[in-house]
Amino acid sequence: MSELKDLKKELGEDKVITDPDIRRIYARDPASFEFQLPLAVVYAESADDVVDVVRYAIKNKLYITPVFHSTSLSGNAATVMKNTIVLSSERMNKILEVSDVDWLAVVQPGIKIDEFNLELMRYGLQWPVDPASSKTASVGGSIVNGGGGMRGAKYGPASHWVLGLEAVIGTGEKIRVGCRTVKCREGYDILHLFVGSEGTLGVVTEATVRLAPLPEAFVGVVAQYDDIVDLANTVVEARRRRLWLMVAEFMDDDGSDLVGLGRKYTLWMGADITAGSEQRVLARLKEVAEANRGKVVAEAAEWRDFFKLLEPRRLLYPAPVKRAVESYGGNAVILMGDIAVPTSRLPEAMREVKAAIQRYGIPTITGGHVGDGNIHPTLWFDRSNEEQKRKAVELFEYFGKIAIKYDGTISAEHGIGMHKKAMLREAYDAKNSPQLINLFKEIKKIFDPYGIFNPNKIFDI
Numbered sequence: 330m331s332e333l334k335d336l337k338k339e340l341g342e343d344k345v346i347t348d349p350d351i352r353r354i355y356a357r358d359p360a361s362f363e364f365q366l367p368l369a370v371v372y373a374e375s376a377d378d379v380v381d382v383v384r385y386a387i388k389n390k391l392y393i394t395p396v397f398h399s400t401s402l403s404g405n406a407a408t409v410m411k412n413t414i415v416l417s418s419e420r421m422n423k424i425l426e427v428s429d430v431d432w433l434a435v436v437q438p439g440i441k442i443d444e445f446n447l448e449l450m451r452y453g454l455q456w457p458v459d460p461a462s463s464k465t466a467s468v469g470g471s472i473v474n475g476g477g478g479m480r481g482a483k484y485g486p487a488s489h490w491v492l493g494l495e496a497v498i499g500t501g502e503k504i505r506v507g508c509r510t511v512k513c514r515e516g517y518d519i520l521h522l523f524v525g526s527e528g529t530l531g532v533v534t535e536a537t538v539r540l541a542p543l544p545e546a547f548v549g550v551v552a553q554y555d556d557i558v559d560l561a562n563t564v565v566e567a568r569r570r571r572l573w574l575m576v577a578e579f580m581d582d583d584g585s586d587l588v589g590l591g592r593k594y595t596l597w598m599g600a601d602i603t604a605g606s607e608q609r610v611l612a613r614l615k616e617v618a619e620a621n622r623g624k625v626v627a628e629a630a631e632w633r634d635f636f637k638l639l640e641p642r643r644l645l646y647p648a649p650v651k652r653a654v655e656s657y658g659g660n661a662v663i664l665m666g667d668i669a670v671p672t673s674r675l676p677e678a679m680r681e682v683k684a685a686i687q688r689y690g691i692p693t694i695t696g697g698h699v700g701d702g703n704i705h706p707t708l709w710f711d712r713s714n715e716e717q718k719r720k721a722v723e724l725f726e727y728f729g730k731i732a733i734k735y736d737g738t739i740s741a742e743h744g745i746g747m748h749k750k751a752m753l754r755e756a757y758d759a760k761n762s763p764q765l766i767n768l769f770k771e772i773k774k775i776f777d778p779y780g781i782f783n784p785n786k787i788f789d790i
């Protein structure tokens with residue numbers, strides 16, 4: 330610990346915190362059940378601070394876990410090695426520039442998404458990456474995890490909405506990748522290598538992001554079903570009818586029940602539209618729901634009203650946390666699956682997810698961003714109960730097998746972190762490309778030659 334005194338001297342006492350309670354808070358993200366106490370939490374306030382910490386880690390053979398707001402759900406932001414410094418970018422949270430002509434903004438990456446979007450409203454613009462955690466999660470966290478969200482049916486994930494990054498790599502050098510233009514073909518696409526890199530390649534210190542105009546108008550409905558396949562078929566049918574939904578979110582019967590919506594399968598569907606077409610689009614939304622045995626239980630003619638209707642859907646993770654802690658106290662672990670399948674395979678995949686949950690008997694609710702095929706079965710267990718833990722992890726991994734079977738992905742938006750390393754190997758085996766994991770290791774060595782950044786995430790070192 331004497332070395333950390335040097336770091337305190339270099340950066341200032343208020344940036345290097347060694348209090349054990351603070352270190353314990355920063356050791357993990359919500360879903361981690363394996364973690365180590367870091368040596369310190371360092372709050373970077375500039376790229377130069379990051380350079381200092383990286384050089385310090387190289388010199389003293391320490392690891393770095395970069396964190397923003399630690400809302401990751403796969404153990405991505407957990408500290409899992411001894412001799413680690415947690416490097417927090419949460420104080421790097423300023424908007425540096427907004428261009429209402431170029432439709433871009435330059436931000437420090439720790440800014441929270443809701444705070445960013447609130448400011449953008451003044452310009453009539455949005456950063457349309459809208460995770461259910463948007464009150465707390467950062468712009469940088471969404472980019473580095475390759476996240477998505479509730480507007481994903483139309484706008485897609487963070488990878489579509491980032492133009493450029495500044496980062497400090499594992500040699501202590503600063504690099505800038507990407508452009509201020511949407512078109513950018515300057516050699517290899519290193520920018521998108523950082524998307525989904527989960528803090529394993531470098532520390533992002535600035536992001537240039539694309540913006541979209543706020544919609545002129547919005548309409549949405551909430552429909553309920555007795556059968557998950559009818560709900561899935563509604564989404565399939567909406568696509569066939571060329572209804573370009575902005576939001577298509579769902580919760581299964583157990584999830585709807587847990588959040589107070591009754592024991593039905595619930596679908597939220599909404600579209601951003603030009604003013605004047607509200608009644609016509611609303612009628613089309615109702616038609617497609619009813620054609621698939623859905624009962625429309627609520628409708629909204631404005632985004633503000635629909636946003637309120639969506640609140641119960643945002644409880645897909647918090648509601649199980651509450652229930653799990655009531656049942657298992659401090660031993661509760663909540664794991665959220667994160668698979669996606671092509672829309673055409675949703676009915677079969679969703680039926681199979683539901684059947685697996687019933688077969689395993691582990692408490693689980695399901696919901697997700699059904700508009701982009703993303704299903705989040707969310708299960709909870711008591712980590713002191715070895716048999717329950719074994720079955721829960723098996724079920725969690727079984728969801729990945731369902732994704733592979735239906736031409737989907739084992740990880741749509743949360744990343745691999747600690748929890749999906751075995752599933753990742755299985756996914757690449759299924760693509761006859763097991764050598765990709767070794768390629769990842771080689772890529773990491775180029776950016777991080779001393780192996781300091783977020784070790785053991787995505788793949789074992």
Ligand SMILES: Cc1cc2nc3c(=O)[nH]c(=O)nc-3n(C[C@H](O)[C@H](O)[C@H](O)COP(=O)(O)OP(=O)(O)OC[C@H]3O[C@@H](n4cnc5c(N)ncnc54)[C@H](O)[C@@H]3O)c2cc1C
Nearest residue numbers: 395397398399400401460461467470471476477527528533
């Ligand atoms: C209730 C709830 C709902 C959620 N809903 C969604 C959802 O709808 N969609 C979705 O995509 N996700 C969702 N998530 C997961 C999570 O919110 C996202 O993954 C989010 O993008 C993480 O952001 P963060 O700011 O908390 O980043 P963190 O969790 O702190 O970090 C994310 C990753 O970036 C790395 N990192 C941290 N700082 C840096 C840096 N400066 N440079 C490089 N790497 C760094 C970390 O090591 C980690 O691997 C949800 C989580 C919760 C708890």
